[in-house]
Amino acid sequence: MIEGPRLRRDVExxxxxxxxxxxxxxxxxxxxxxxxxxxxxxxxAIVALFDGEHSVVDIQAEIMRRHGEMxxxxxxxxxxxxxxxxGFLENERFAERRRAVDAEFLAAPExxxxxxxxxxxxxPHDLRRAMEGFFASPPGPGAIRREGGARxxxxxxxxxxxxxxxxxxxxxxxxxxxxxxxxxxxxxxxxGTCHAGMPDPFALTRKDYATPLGAAAVDRDLVDAVAxxxxxxxxxxxxxxxxxHSIEFQAVFLRYLFGERHDFTIVPVLTSxxxxxxxxxxxxxxxxxxxxxxxxxxxxxxxxxxxVAVIAGADLAHLGPRFGDPAPLTPDxxxxxxxxxxxxxxxxxxxxxxxxxxxxxxxxxxxxxxxFSPIYALLRMLPDMHGLVKHYGQWPDPQAVVTYASxxx
Numbered sequence: 001m002i003e004g005p006r007l008r009r010d011v012e013x014x015x016x017x018x019x020x021x022x023x024x025x026x027x028x029x030x031x032x033x034x035x036x037x038x039x040x041x042x043x044x045a046i047v048a049l050f051d052g053e054h055s056v057v058d059i060q061a062e063i064m065r066r067h068g069e070m071x072x073x074x075x076x077x078x079x080x081x082x083x084x085x086x087g088f089l090e091n092e093r094f095a096e097r098r099r100a101v102d103a104e105f106l107a108a109p110e111x112x113x114x115x116x117x118x119x120x121x122x123x124p125h126d127l128r129r130a131m132e133g134f135f136a137s138p139p140g141p142g143a144i145r146r147e148g149g150a151r152x153x154x155x156x157x158x159x160x161x162x163x164x165x166x167x168x169x170x171x172x173x174x175x176x177x178x179x180x181x182x183x184x185x186x187x188x189x190x191x192g193t194c195h196a197g198m199p200d201p202f203a204l205t206r207k208d209y210a211t212p213l214g215a216a217a218v219d220r221d222l223v224d225a226v227a228x229x230x231x232x233x234x235x236x237x238x239x240x241x242x243x244x245h246s247i248e249f250q251a252v253f254l255r256y257l258f259g260e261r262h263d264f265t266i267v268p269v270l271t272s273x274x275x276x277x278x279x280x281x282x283x284x285x286x287x288x289x290x291x292x293x294x295x296x297x298x299x300x301x302x303x304x305x306x307x308v309a310v311i312a313g314a315d316l317a318h319l320g321p322r323f324g325d326p327a328p329l330t331p332d333x334x335x336x337x338x339x340x341x342x343x344x345x346x347x348x349x350x351x352x353x354x355x356x357x358x359x360x361x362x363x364x365x366x367x368x369x370x371x372f373s374p375i376y377a378l379l380r381m382l383p384d385m386h387g388l389v390k391h392y393g394q395w396p397d398p399q400a401v402v403t404y405a406s407x408x409x
Contacts, residue, residue, distance in 0.1 A: 005080045006052030006090040010196065015321045015399060026088060030196040031243030032098055033087035046071065046079060105242045110215055111207040114243050120165045120252065124212045131256045134169035141173050144180045155183045157310040157382045159375060161404035162193060162246040167395045168404055172253055174391035175406035180257045185309035187219050187265045188254060189301065191374035192246035192313045194272040201273035202293045203237035209251040209268060216251040219265035222304050229296035232289050240270050246313040271373035274357065278365055284357050284376055294380050312378040314371020316341050320400035323368055329401050334394060340367060341392065341403050348407055349387045353379035385409045
C-alpha cells in the first residue's frame with residue numbers, strides 16, 4: 001500500500017498552454033531528472049495533496065469533499081508510481097538517485113558540458129558557425145576585429161546574459177566583442193546565478209568546465225587562495241555547479257573567443273545571497289560570509305600575478321504567467337519594464353552596488369531580477385569602475401518575458 005506520497009519541495013511548476021488547454025508543467029531545476037511532466041487541472045488537484053501527510057485514503061476523501069468526485073485508489077497509486085519513476089517524489093528511491101548523481105559528479109575529473117546538444121550545438125563546427133552568426137547577424141555588433149582592434153583602456157569586466165543562445169546569442173556577442181578586442185586578461189572570474197538555490201552564498205569548484213570547444217581550465221591556485229582567505233567552506237555547495245547553465249554558457253563563449261589564441265583560466269563562482277538578504281529584510285552584506293568572500297576574492301586577484309577580468313552571467317527581469325504573474329504582458333507593459341530596467345542599469349553603469357541593491361529592494365524585486373547576486377558581486381569586485389550598456393534586449397512570448405543587458409566595464 002502506498003501512503004503519504006510527498007512531492008519534492010524543490011521542483012518547479014509553470015503554466016503550459018496546449019491545444020487551447022491550460023495545463024501545468026513540473027520540472028526539476030536541480031537537474032536530478034531531465035523529465036518534464038505536464039499535468040491537467042484535475043491531476044494537479046490530486047498532486048497538490050502529495051505533502052507526505054495525506055494517505056491515499058485521505059486524498060480520496062479530500063478530492064470528494066472539494067470536488068464531489070470519487071477517485072479510485074488505483075488511479076492515485078498510478079500517479080504516485082509515475083512521479084516516483086521520474087524522480088519527483090521525496091523518498092528513499094529519490095535519495096538513492098541523488099546520491100548516485102552527486103557521487104558521479106564529485107568523482108568526475110571535469111564538470112561536464114551539461115547543456116551541449118540542447119541549449120547550444122554540441123558539435124564544434126556547428127557551435128562555431130552559430131557563434132559567428134551571433135556577431136554577424138543584423139542584431140549583432142559585427143565581426144570581431146582581430147587585428148588592430150578597438151582602442152581604449154583594457155576591459156576589466158562584462159555583464160553577459162545567461163539566457164539560451166538561440167534566444168539571446170547576439171546579446172552575448174555585444175558583451176564579448178569588446179573583451180575580445182580590448183581585453184588583456186589571462187584569467188576570468190565568472191560569477192553565475194544559482195537558479196536552483198543553495199544554502200551557501202558562494203560555491204567554488206576546482207573542476208575544469210568541459211565544452212565542445214575544449215575545456216575551460218580552472219585556476220586552482222587562485223581558487224584555493226580564495227578558499228583559504230574566505231574563512232568559510234567554499235565547496236559545501238559545489239554540487240550546484242553540476243547542472244547550472246549560467247557559468248557554462250560563459251565558459252563556452254570564452255573558449256570560442258580565446259581557445260585557439262592563448263591559454264586562459266577561469267574561476268567559477270556560483271552566487272546566491274542577494275535575494276536571500278532581501279527576504280530577510282537585510283542588506284546584502286549583513287551575512288558576514290558575503291563580505292568575507294568578496295574581500296578574499298579581491299585580495300586573491302590582486303596578489304595572484306594574473307591579469308584578471310570579471311564576468312557576471314546574469315539576466316534581468318522575469319515576468320508573466322510562467323513566473324507566477326496573473327496575466328500576460330501587453331506592449332505597454334513591455335515598455336514599462338524596459339524603462340524600469342534602464343533605470344536599474346543606471347546604477348550598474350555608475351558602478352554603484354549599494355544603489356543597485358536598493359533599486360531592486362525598493363519594489364521588493366517585483367521584476368524578479370535573475371542576476372541580482374552576480375551583478376552585485378561584480379560591482380563590488382570592480383570598485384571605481386564605470387560600465388557602458390552596449391545592448392538591452394527582451395525575449396517575450398505569450399507566457400513570459402525575460403530581459404537582459406550586455407555591459408562592458
